[in-house]
Amino acid sequence: MSNNNLIKGSLQTIILKLLEENERMYGYEITQRVKELTAGEIKITEGALYPALHKLEAEGLLSTEIQQVDNRVRKYYSLTKDGQKEVHSKMSELQSFVENLQRIINPGLKPDFSL
Amino acid sequence: MSNNNLIKGSLQTIILKLLEENERMYGYEITQRVKELTAGEIKITEGALYPALHKLEAEGLLSTEIQQVDNRVRKYYSLTKDGQKEVHSKMSELQSFVENLQRIINPGLKPDFSL
DNA sequence: ACTATATGCATAAGAAACTGATGTATGAAA
DNA sequence: TTTCATACATCAGTTTCTTATGCATATAGT
Numbered sequence: 252m253s254n255n256n257l258i259k260g261s262l263q264t265i266i267l268k269l270l271e272e273n274e275r276m277y278g279y280e281i282t283q284r285v286k287e288l289t290a291g292e293i294k295i296t297e298g299a300l301y302p303a304l305h306k307l308e309a310e311g312l313l314s315t316e317i318q319q320v321d322n323r324v325r326k327y328y329s330l331t332k333d334g335q336k337e338v339h340s341k342m343s344e345l346q347s348f349v350e351n352l353q354r355i356i357n358p359g360l361k362p363d364f365s366l
Numbered sequence: 367m368s369n370n371n372l373i374k375g376s377l378q379t380i381i382l383k384l385l386e387e388n389e390r391m392y393g394y395e396i397t398q399r400v401k402e403l404t405a406g407e408i409k410i411t412e413g414a415l416y417p418a419l420h421k422l423e424a425e426g427l428l429s430t431e432i433q434q435v436d437n438r439v440r441k442y443y444s445l446t447k448d449g450q451k452e453v454h455s456k457m458s459e460l461q462s463f464v465e466n467l468q469r470i471i472n473p474g475l476k477p478d479f480s481l
Numbered sequence: 482a483c484t485a486t487a488t489g490c491a492t493a494a495g496a497a498a499c500t501g502a503t504g505t506a507t508g509a510a511a
Numbered sequence: 512t513t514t515c516a517t518a519c520a521t522c523a524g525t526t527t528c529t530t531a532t533g534c535a536t537a538t539a540g541t
Contacts, residue, residue, distance in 0.1 A: 257463040259374035259498055259527075268471050279518050289466040299499055301520060322507060323518055342471070348372040349464060351404040356383050356457070374498075374527060394489050414528055416491060437536060438489055 262295065262303050264341040267312065270330050271338045275316070277325040278304060304328060312337050377410070377418050379456040382427065385445050386453045390431070392440040393419060419443060427452050 269284060270276060276284070282295045307313045312334035316327045330338065384399060385391060391399070397410045422428045427449035431442045445453065 257375040257460065260372040261467065262498080265467075265470055272473060277518080278520095279516095283517095285470060288469045292462065293466050293470070296500065297518090297520080298501070298522085302498080305520095321517090324506090325518070345372065345467075345471075347407065349467075351408050352376065352380075352460075352464075354403045355380055355400060355408070356460075358387060377527080392489080393491095394487095398488095411529065412489090412491080413493085413530070417527085420491095436488090439535090440489070 261345065262299060263307060264345050265295075266300075266303060266307065266328075267330065267334060267338045267341055270313070270328060271335070275327045275329040277327050279325075307334070376460065377414060378422060379460050380410075381415075381418060381422065381443075382445065382449060382453045382456055385428070385443060386450070390442045390444045392442050394440075422449070 265285065266281060269281060273284075278297075278300055282297070282300060285293055285295050304313065308315060308328070310333075311331055313328045314331050316329070318325045318327055380400065381396060384396060388399075393412070393415055397412070397415060400408055400410050419428065423430060423443070425448075426446055428443045429446050431444070433440050433442055
């Protein structure tokens with residue numbers, strides 16, 4: 252996607268949600284999953300992803316587990332209990348944000364949406 | 367809203383869209399309109415709004431017109447021709463961003479959405 | 482008289498979250 | 512041997528916000 256600056260603020264939510272669905276993932280896998288799910292339109296850069304993962308870990312929302320695969324090191328991330336709670340919180344924030352966005356942007360809107 | 371950091375990147379779009387619907391607005395009016403449309407959940411702060419307006423004006427997307435109302439100065443903003451084009455561009459960016467967000471976040475999603 | 486609130490503009494320090502470049506390392510393909 | 516893919520990471524710089532502050536007018540409350 253040409254202008255990706257809308258990601259700001261939603262990257263953490265994306266990470267947490269993917270980890271809720273996938274149990275455990277490593278960084279590179281996350282970038283590939285997002286690219287795949289969005290047909291290449293959203294590309295999570297490493298410079299954004301890794302600091303975000305480290306921060307979530309520092310906040311106690313993610314735990315890590317290093318693993319060796321084919322002479323390559325992988326750092327797997329999983330949700331902690333706090334992380335599992337936070338997913339729902341972040342998701343409802345995102346949902347209400349999108350609703351509010353629709354209220355601002357859609358002049359005559361029926362209360363219909365679905366994130 | 368408690369965590370407003372999702373706004374990042376969408377403020378310009380909001381401003382442009384409101385001006386497309388309202389022909390001309392002044393800064394304070396924009397903050398009030400957004401607050402009203404979102405039942406107080408999104409509050410555009412002045413520290414975010416005014417720099418954003420100035421930037422859009424510097425980019426040639428908005429034009430201004432000072433007006434005196436009740437001994438108070440108002441600075442009205444309107445879309446320029448470039449601004450009118452940019453609204454559509456920004457809106458389709460926003461729409462595809464939300465679509466992509468849904469693809470990432472909603473596991474089994476029907477291609478149904480509406481921003 | 483004083484204070485708070487509303488209207489209306491604006492700037493500025495600091496924080497947060499990015500981009501884009503760079504670095505290390507392994508391995509396969511061209 | 513150069514590029515690409517996999518896999519981690521850091522860092523300078525930029526953008527975009529928050530929070531505080533400032534100026535100015537007017538009304539309402541205490």
